[in-house]
Amino acid sequence: MTQTSAADEVARRPRIVIIGGGFGGLTAAQGLARAEADITLIDRRNHHLFQPLLYQVATAVLSPAQIAQPIRTIVRNNANTRVVLDDVTGIDLEARIARTTQEGEVPFDYLIVAAGASHDYFGRDDWSAFAPGLKSLEDATNIRRRILEAFERAETAATQEERAAYLTFCIVGGGPTGVEMAGAIAELARRTLRGEFRRFDPADTKVILIEGGPRVLSSMPDSLSGKAHRGLEKLGVTVRTGKMVTNCQPDRIELGEEAIACRTIIWAAGVRASPAGNWLGAEQDRAGRVIVGQDLSIPGHPDIFVIGDTAAVFTQKGIPVPGVAPAAKQQGTFVAELIATRLSGGDTASRRFVYKDQGNLATIGRSQAVVHMGRLKLSGTLAWWFWGVVHIFFLIDFRNRISVLLDWLLTYLTYGRGSRLITDPPRPKGPDIT
Amino acid sequence: MTQTSAADEVARRPRIVIIGGGFGGLTAAQGLARAEADITLIDRRNHHLFQPLLYQVATAVLSPAQIAQPIRTIVRNNANTRVVLDDVTGIDLEARIARTTQEGEVPFDYLIVAAGASHDYFGRDDWSAFAPGLKSLEDATNIRRRILEAFERAETAATQEERAAYLTFCIVGGGPTGVEMAGAIAELARRTLRGEFRRFDPADTKVILIEGGPRVLSSMPDSLSGKAHRGLEKLGVTVRTGKMVTNCQPDRIELGEEAIACRTIIWAAGVRASPAGNWLGAEQDRAGRVIVGQDLSIPGHPDIFVIGDTAAVFTQKGIPVPGVAPAAKQQGTFVAELIATRLSGGDTASRRFVYKDQGNLATIGRSQAVVHMGRLKLSGTLAWWFWGVVHIFFLIDFRNRISVLLDWLLTYLTYGRGSRLITDPPRPKGPDIT
Numbered sequence: 001m002t003q004t005s006a007a008d009e010v011a012r013r014p015r016i017v018i019i020g021g022g023f024g025g026l027t028a029a030q031g032l033a034r035a036e037a038d039i040t041l042i043d044r045r046n047h048h049l050f051q052p053l054l055y056q057v058a059t060a061v062l063s064p065a066q067i068a069q070p071i072r073t074i075v076r077n078n079a080n081t082r083v084v085l086d087d088v089t090g091i092d093l094e095a096r097i098a099r100t101t102q103e104g105e106v107p108f109d110y111l112i113v114a115a116g117a118s119h120d121y122f123g124r125d126d127w128s129a130f131a132p133g134l135k136s137l138e139d140a141t142n143i144r145r146r147i148l149e150a151f152e153r154a155e156t157a158a159t160q161e162e163r164a165a166y167l168t169f170c171i172v173g174g175g176p177t178g179v180e181m182a183g184a185i186a187e188l189a190r191r192t193l194r195g196e197f198r199r200f201d202p203a204d205t206k207v208i209l210i211e212g213g214p215r216v217l218s219s220m221p222d223s224l225s226g227k228a229h230r231g232l233e234k235l236g237v238t239v240r241t242g243k244m245v246t247n248c249q250p251d252r253i254e255l256g257e258e259a260i261a262c263r264t265i266i267w268a269a270g271v272r273a274s275p276a277g278n279w280l281g282a283e284q285d286r287a288g289r290v291i292v293g294q295d296l297s298i299p300g301h302p303d304i305f306v307i308g309d310t311a312a313v314f315t316q317k318g319i320p321v322p323g324v325a326p327a328a329k330q331q332g333t334f335v336a337e338l339i340a341t342r343l344s345g346g347d348t349a350s351r352r353f354v355y356k357d358q359g360n361l362a363t364i365g366r367s368q369a370v371v372h373m374g375r376l377k378l379s380g381t382l383a384w385w386f387w388g389v390v391h392i393f394f395l396i397d398f399r400n401r402i403s404v405l406l407d408w409l410l411t412y413l414t415y416g417r418g419s420r421l422i423t424d425p426p427r428p429k430g431p432d433i434t
Numbered sequence: 435m436t437q438t439s440a441a442d443e444v445a446r447r448p449r450i451v452i453i454g455g456g457f458g459g460l461t462a463a464q465g466l467a468r469a470e471a472d473i474t475l476i477d478r479r480n481h482h483l484f485q486p487l488l489y490q491v492a493t494a495v496l497s498p499a500q501i502a503q504p505i506r507t508i509v510r511n512n513a514n515t516r517v518v519l520d521d522v523t524g525i526d527l528e529a530r531i532a533r534t535t536q537e538g539e540v541p542f543d544y545l546i547v548a549a550g551a552s553h554d555y556f557g558r559d560d561w562s563a564f565a566p567g568l569k570s571l572e573d574a575t576n577i578r579r580r581i582l583e584a585f586e587r588a589e590t591a592a593t594q595e596e597r598a599a600y601l602t603f604c605i606v607g608g609g610p611t612g613v614e615m616a617g618a619i620a621e622l623a624r625r626t627l628r629g630e631f632r633r634f635d636p637a638d639t640k641v642i643l644i645e646g647g648p649r650v651l652s653s654m655p656d657s658l659s660g661k662a663h664r665g666l667e668k669l670g671v672t673v674r675t676g677k678m679v680t681n682c683q684p685d686r687i688e689l690g691e692e693a694i695a696c697r698t699i700i701w702a703a704g705v706r707a708s709p710a711g712n713w714l715g716a717e718q719d720r721a722g723r724v725i726v727g728q729d730l731s732i733p734g735h736p737d738i739f740v741i742g743d744t745a746a747v748f749t750q751k752g753i754p755v756p757g758v759a760p761a762a763k764q765q766g767t768f769v770a771e772l773i774a775t776r777l778s779g780g781d782t783a784s785r786r787f788v789y790k791d792q793g794n795l796a797t798i799g800r801s802q803a804v805v806h807m808g809r810l811k812l813s814g815t816l817a818w819w820f821w822g823v824v825h826i827f828f829l830i831d832f833r834n835r836i837s838v839l840l841d842w843l844l845t846y847l848t849y850g851r852g853s854r855l856i857t858d859p860p861r862p863k864g865p866d867i868t
Contacts, residue, residue: 046586046856063497065853072630073854082632085586085856102590137857148480152519156536171522198516234798299692399844406840410833412800419834422480422519423571 013038013080017086017108021048021071022301024265024308024328025114025168031140033078035343041099041108042084046070049137050395052325053290053404055177057140058266059184060148060192060417065138066404069397086116091279093301110339113276117309117323120270120287127248131265134177143266143387145422147185150264152422155199161258161261165308167205168262170253172245173269174211174218176362179228181266182209183365188416207237208260210253212244212269217370219322220360224370227379228367231364245269273310280304294352296335298331305338307331315355325394326358354418363387365411445516447472448777451532451542453522453710455482455505458742458762459548465770467512469777474540476518476532481505483571484829486759487838489611491574492580492700493618494626494851498571500838516730522549527735541679542738544773547710547724547764550755554704554721561682567698568611577700579856581619584698586856589633595695601639602696604687606679607703608645608652610796613662615700616643619760625800627848641671644687644692646678646703651804653756654794658804661813665706665798672734679703705757707744719746722850728786730769739772741765749789759828760792797821800846 014037018025021043029041047068056062072083087101091111098106119133132142149246150166157163165218167189169183189205196202209216209232216232216239229239240255254263263321270287277284282298283291291314292298296305296313307313308328313321321327334353341348357371361383369387371378378386388408395401444768448471452459453479463475478866481502490496506517512663521535525545532540553567565574576847584600591597601623605616623639629667638652643650643666649659650666650673674689686695704721711718716732723746730747741747742762749754755761768787775782793807795817801819805812812820822842827836841852 046582048856063499063853065497065855065858068855070630073850076630084590085583085629086590102587107747136856141857149519152480153536155516156518156520191663196504196510196517362444399841399848399850402844403837403840403852409832410836414833416507416833419497420480420504420836421499421502421571423498424574 012341014109015040015107016112016339017106018114019043019085019098020110020114020115020116020274020308020310021326022116022308023060023325023327024049024071025112026071026074027329027332028079028112028114028307028336029081030077031333032340033075033081035080035336036221036339037339037343038078039078039081040108041071041075041081041083042086042088042100042103042106043071044085044087045136046072046085046141047137048396052391052394054134054137054422055139055180055184057137057145057419058134058143059188060144060420061184061411062404062407063419064141066400066407067395068137069238074396087209087397088279091276093280093304102325111305112329112332112339113280113304113306113310115274115276115310116273116310117273117287119267120272121267122270123250127267130250131248131253131267133267134181141421141423144419147188148211148420148422151189151193151197151202153263155197157199162327163200163307164206165251165261166263168208168260169210169264169266170210171208171266171268172210172248172253172261172413173267174209174213174216174241174362176346177215178209178211178266178268179216179232179364181363182207182232182237182239182266183235183368185364186237187233187365187415188417190236192417192420194415199317201234205236207235208264209237209239210243210245210255211241214241216241217362219362220362220370221377223245224372224377224379228266228362228364228370231370231379235365235368253378255415271309276306276310279333280307295338295348296353300308305335307335313353313355321355327355330355356371359389363388385413438530448543449474449541450544450634450773450838451476451540452546453477453532454548454549454550454708454742454744455517455547456485456550456742456762457759458744458766459546460505460508461510461766462546462548462741462770465513465638465767466774467509469514469546469770469774471514471773472778472779473512474518474542475505475509475515475542476520476522476534476537477505478519478521479570480506480519482508482830483833485569486569486825486828488571488574489614489618491571491853492568492577492581492615493622493853494578495618495845497720497853500576500834500841501829502571503834508830514593518644519704522713525710525717526761527714527738533855538591542724543750545739546766546769546773547709547714547738548742548762549710549744551707553701553719554706555701557705558682560713561701564684565606565682565687565701567701568615568833570574572799575855575857577848578853580698581622581855582856585623585627585631585636587697589631591633594759597634597639599685599695599699601634601636601641602694603698603700604642604694604696605700606644606687608643608650608673608675609796610651612645612700612702613621613650613666613796613798615702616641616666617797617802620666620671620801621849622851624670624781626851626854628849637670639670640696642685643671643673644677644679644689645673645675648675650675651794654796654804654806655811658811658813660805662796662798662804665804665813668694669799669802705743709743710740714740715847716740721746727781729772730765730787731739741769747789761789764789765834795824796820
């Protein structure tokens with residue numbers, strides 16, 4: 001709670017509240033580090049997460065801490081910034097207050113909503129229990145546990161049918177996350193687990209990548225999609241394009257008439273924006289993203305901005321800006337500059353956000369990736385090295401950089417994985433419980 | 435389920451079941467790697483845990499994966515050994531069968547019970563919710579979350595009293611774990627968190643180590659206990675010896691008449707053996723440890739052995755063998771040799787386990803440790819380096835060795851900690867819920 005008297009009002013510095021410490025919110029905070037303002041950065045988590053490598057936590061390559069960094073450590077030297085671990089429950093546009101669980105009420109003059117996104121099951125939220133998605137560290141360790149446990153249960157399975165179902169992994173969604181998960185599970189089975197089981201050969205594992213559209217990595221040129229498709233098949237992944245999932249159950253996945261017996265389904269298909277649109281009472285698109293103006297503010301509220309995966313932003317040509325880290329960071333920088341200009345009395349009426357496409361990349365497996373940047377199209381080993389260098393470079397923390405580099409080096413040399421932990425209670429036996 | 439006909443009985447190799455993949459069970463499995471037998475190693479976890487460094491996971495220095503290694507990776511080359519992730523629920527001594535959740539029934543000719551220990555609240559199990567102990571990786575990440583969240587809640591506390599309670603950490607038990615936890619929390623507050631909060635100075639954190647006996651590290655000589663005591667005080671830890679805890683609550687700890695307002699209590703006081711004694715119907719001591727004979731078998735069952743923290747073993751002088759890793763490993767080796775001798779037709783009637791004390795060591799903080807080995811007594815920087823070298827040396831895996839070494843180096847140089855993650859939902863506000 002904050003009570004401010006009229007006298008305080010005159011003296012106080014402008015208050016900027018940033019909701020979310022992901023790529024968008026953190027970049028905005030850094031851009032405002034020297035601003036004459038009091039900034040409150042609110043996040044439900046104590047850490048900034050480097051989501052592009054989250055699939056490597058889910059597949060036991062990296063530990064959670066290697067791709068996360070405490071938000072308050074990152075901004076510790078920003079004297080104008082206070083970090084609060086808190087849950088935003090609503091926003092009062094008239095009173096200019098964000099409501100939260102811990103602080104109660106946090107007043108603002110400027111608000112930046114960068115609250116990210118979660119999974120979308122297209123109206124079938126009941127599937128989430130059987131087909132978890134990958135957004136947070138908890139999601140990643142949950143999926144890691146399910147994958148590793150499936151192999152353990154294959155070792156103790158009573159029948160061949162049960163064993164085969166445990167050794168079948170279905171990944172729904174052929175975007176970068178789905179492609180990277182499929183490749184990483186296939187390599188886990190064929191390389192890392194070799195020789196560790198007595199009742200089956202892990203090389204018999206089936207990994208099935210299911211994509212509703214005609215090709216995987218649809219944001220890439222046709223030729224690179226094709227290379228990714230063939231690269232996955234070489235790793236032993238079955239790629240099923242043009243297939244819609246009609247049902248997910250603990251013991252099977254259904255594609256129309258066809259049912260595939262499997263015990264592990266991973267959802268990499270849909271994304272839904274955080275409920276910020278509801279808090280703001282602003283217009284949203286089908287995925288719940290807030291429709292923002294060209295300066296990323298919401299209509300009628302020039303001091304309230306929505307950025308990153310929570311916002312629906314379009315390029316000059318009317319194409320949606322993709323929900324990727326570079327887009328969120330560009331938006332964070334844009335809004336920080338806009339607010340800083342206003343704070344120093346400048347005019348920002350003509351400002352409009354322009355997205356610079358920095359390209360697309362996805363890794364398929366050892367020594368295999370695809371890269372598309374402007375006219376450059378790369379695949380194979382060179383693309384894989386490029387992918388690795390870029391990801392190390394963008395990791396926030398020096399410690400994380402060298403520790404990820406070390407783990408990648410050891411995984412490359414030994415095929416071992418550094419983080420093969422099942423850290424929650426094993427799931428009970430039987431098809432009716434997950 | 436296993437059905438064996440009389441013909442099979444003649445042909446089959448002896449079956450050895452090992453319950454537990456800790457230091458005792460794993461050492462036994464390795465000692466029997468070349469034995470003409472079928473070995474089943476059962477553990478509830480998929481990983482062997484290097485417990486001596488568990489407190490560093492709880493205090494955000496190391497990640498869980500750095501001190502754990504999949505059991506089936508460790509014994510992958512033991513062709514006679516099958517690893518099963520399973521829960522033992524009972525043992526039928528007459529039928530010579532271990533009952534489990536997944537496999538159902540696992541028959542044995544030889545049985546090695548190495549099921550470890552958990553916390554003992556001396557009849558006050560209701561305290562466990564407010565005063566968690568440290569035995570598993572989940573325990574460690576749970577305690578890590580509580581410690582880091584306490585600082586977060588101090589930042590959002592509404593009153594100074596509430597803030598002070600969040601900044602008070604009580605550790606119950608002045609053995610090595612309690613001493614190491616207290617030192618690590620004090621250094622976290624004073625060094626790592628410096629400058630990261632806006633509403634308080636982390637250096638104001640109170641760390642209180644409570645020990646019922648007259649001195650900390652009671653298994654060490656008086657002089658080293660004194661050095662540890664003074665070393666802790668130099669780090670800002672308040673050491674309270676001769677104090678018994680009479681109550682633990684979410685918002686306070688009580689020592690008789692005295693109540694200390696605190697939100698974080700860590701239990702490092704009591705150890706209780708796993709329920710193996712009940713399964714075996716064997717005599718147990720007060721801590722639930724199975725009373726074994728001089729060859730570590732149980733009375734009347736020369737083929738059933740209990741080792742490690744699950745067993746009550748005594749030296750020639752009648753002193754209890756301590757529940758430490760070297761003792762468990764020596765017992766695992768002893769039992770493996772004994773069984774191997776019997777398998778090859780040798781006589782083992784005169785075998786008796788003799789414990790070799792390899793010394794005691796505990797770290798207090800940066801450049802401070804105490805070491806006692808035979809006549810050698812070390813303290814200070816030299817002891818600290820010795821402690822570090824010994825722990826790196828005994829880590830099971832090459833990858834873990836270099837990754838721990840790297841993290842220690844970076845922590846030494848920067849005071850930063852590599853693993854400051856809160857990865858479960860924040861606990862709700864208020865004193866009545868933890």
